[in-house]
Amino acid sequence: MRRIQMTVDGKPHVADVEPRLLLIHHLRENLGIGGAHVGCDTSNCGACTVLMDGESIKSCTVLAVQADGREITTVQGIAENGEWHPMQTAFHEQHGLQCGYCTPGMIMASISLLKENPNPSEHEIREALEGNVCRCTGYENIIKAVQQVAGQAS
């Protein structure tokens, strides 16, 4: 067991974990974060995407011990003063989700995308979200949600 501490959605957490424990399982099982999901076991689906120090990562490919001392942000920590993050609003307004299981990962990947590239083309958005799989929406409305936040009329 190793002692680690990390900040998750603004709150500090200290825990003793096995070195092999995946970050996603630490978040879900130990810290009770239900808004980061597991959809595969091969880092393909992106449902577990969160931000580590502001950058998107797949939390199934990071060990909990690797996140020691880091700041983790999940979809549960992006609303401010009760107001949804603009990306959450956009997914709602553009009908960018149906079952909603891929959605937290998709939202976090989209936030990270616009941080790196504030005015992406449609092609760039599609390429940037390549690692996040959605089975319900056919992606078009997800792209529109990202465009809405980027201030692009759709």
Added chain:
Amino acid sequence: MTQAPERYMGGGVPRKEDPALITGKANWTDNIKLPGMLHIAFVRSPFAHAKVTHLDVSGALEQPGVVAAYTGADLADEWPGGVPCGAQVAEDMKSPFFPPIVTDEVNQLGDVVAVVVATDRYTATDALEFVEVDYEPLDVVVDMEEAIKEGAPLVHEDLGTNACFNAVMANGDVDAAFEKADVVVKERYIQQRVLPTPIEPRATVVYQEPGRQGYVMYTATQVPHLVKVVLSLSTGVPENEIRIVAPDVGGGFGAKLNLYREEIVTFVLSRKLGVPIKWNEARSENYLGMIHGRDQIQDIELAATSDGKLLGMRVKLLDDFGAYLQLLTPLIGLGGVGMFPGVYDFEAFSGEITGVFTNKTPTDAYRGAGRPEAAYAIERAMDSLARKLNMDPAQLRRKNFIGPSEGAITNPAGLEYDSMNLEPALDKLLELADYEGLRREQQQRRESNDPVQLGIGLSTYTEICGFGPSQALAGLGLGGGGWEMSNVRMLVTGKVEVATGTSPHGQGHETSWSQIAADALGVTPDDVVVIHGDTASVPFGRDTYGSRSAPVGGVAVWQAANKVVEKAKKLAAHMLEAAEGDIEFEGGRFSVAGSPDQSVTIQEVAGQSYLGADLPEGMEPTLSESVVFDPPNFTFPFGAHLCVTEVDTETGKVKVRDFFAVDDCGPIINPTIAAGQLHGGIAQGLAQALYEEAVYDESGNLVTGSMVDYLIPGAPELPNYTLEHTVTPSPTNPLGVKGIGEAGTIGSTPAAINSVIDALSHLGVKHIDMPALPFNVWSTIQEARGRSAGTRTGDSSVAQATDNTTPGGESL
């Protein structure tokens, strides 16, 4: 001054489901944690067919944190019914016993051999390797055509055959139709096996209900009500001791329309050990344990006149069922047979289907379930016929459309379509896509020998939805009705609760049913809460699949809400001291005709009803009405799709440039949600056409056993969708709605493959199997070029090759 009441049906009301889902507050089964909860993990067979010669779980029991471990023999008495199949489609249908955990023989890769119970999922999984199992491999059969040959290895020795059943249906004199034909098209198409892949894998939590004799199962399912009864049949536990809850469910696509062996084991162990038990799976486990989709070999023949009038159709199908029958396995292909005539009219039809056991994962319902198979075959064959006759494919279709009809019209297989009007949909599509302009662009690219060629693929389709009329379903051999239940109640405060037997998992019923109830009751959707997915809250229901929710469940909501209004009207008349016949109801207010100032709101009526102190004689207190709606017929949505592809003839890469769809599902309750259903449906159809295939090797190993090897298309692979609608109401229900959940998947697959072939037809390409991945397309081009070169000595000018110079093509 009176204001026209707002109408919510037909408007894109934003989804009520979203706030929880976008903030991470949804209640997924895997989020559930209970005090003392244990976790289970399964030992699964690494062989597709083998005898289990030695099995010992004691090593696992010695591991720290392991609480128990069981073999199939240990638990066999707990599930006398095994994993039940819900359809007996023929008297002599062969139905193998399907044990949740095998006792002596494994019949598919991933068959369950033992289960380990431990304090957490890591511990349970770690302990699996301490279970000792010896296998004696048996001969494996993975190919369904091989499986029905004399002397093939038998999946189930005791059945004496790998053929599950054979069924034939015929209508008219099909031989006569073929005898008088000028042209016959004979084709073989392969519906490859696909992996449904809802992004939420399966998960189940079972616990004993505190303080009473009974069990609660939270499970990631589309069908809590079906699970309740089928679980009772499997285990013998009385149905009234079982409560099933489908909390937030992350997609289903037909694959969560089942009772799975893992759910049964979780239930049985929670009973046995008296503690809460959780099971959740990894994706690689999901790909072995969850049902697979499609897997059908289709031999289809069309007879036609030289001017393109269809005369008859023969269809012969082989359906690969895998190793066992899941809930609806035998019904999927069989239910689709009558849909092979599609949207066309002709005089004679014959269809035959044989279900086959192989050493693979069972197949069952996958988005469309039988109808995509039918639509694909007829739409491919129509394009083939058009090429043979040198006719425009749109023109050929138009010439053979069934109908139009506002009421019932019988298709060549004898199925009664509810209403049908294809031509306006096709007209709208061709205009929307600028068909003529696309053909011109295609011609230019051909003439300039552009390495990237343009494909224009059409499909005009119908599907059978709204499952369904109970009598018709019984005729198909299904052991359960197709009605749907709703209870609508207005509470004392004027708020509304709608209980529905449908069980959404992404379809937005909370929003759409709120719109329906709001319009009937004269309230706003915000006044309505929709209750679903819990057999304790909604005692009866038939759940969500087969595009049934709107045309059966939504209609039940409408009728129950109107029944509330009827009762309220009687009470309003009493309150206003007027005759009931003089009471008008608009915008949530009852008023006396001619005296609009004499009125009460429906909320006031609800309050009076709840108090119960001053009611008309004989009237019971409360405003709460239930309806069970059993539709008189299925519904048949229809439409026309056009897929524009750019096919790189040098690399074989296919890019979907545009996708146009004109769909007719009757009046639309929520256009935003309907469009979303179409987007996702089209995407899933394109996924089968262009990307996905579950591949088994000859030993029965699933080669595409993880998301690394199984290509679910991502955002870069898929297009934007241009949608339009026509509106032909269904006469089977008062809302006229037909259903939209599967239309996209049904129309898009043939449109996409027709498009790829169309792009390459001038090179001599007449056929390509799904999925049209680059190597497949490239090889097909090379073969066509080789054929063309072989028959035209010294002339490699492939661009000049035509149907007339290419032997051995698509037709007789």
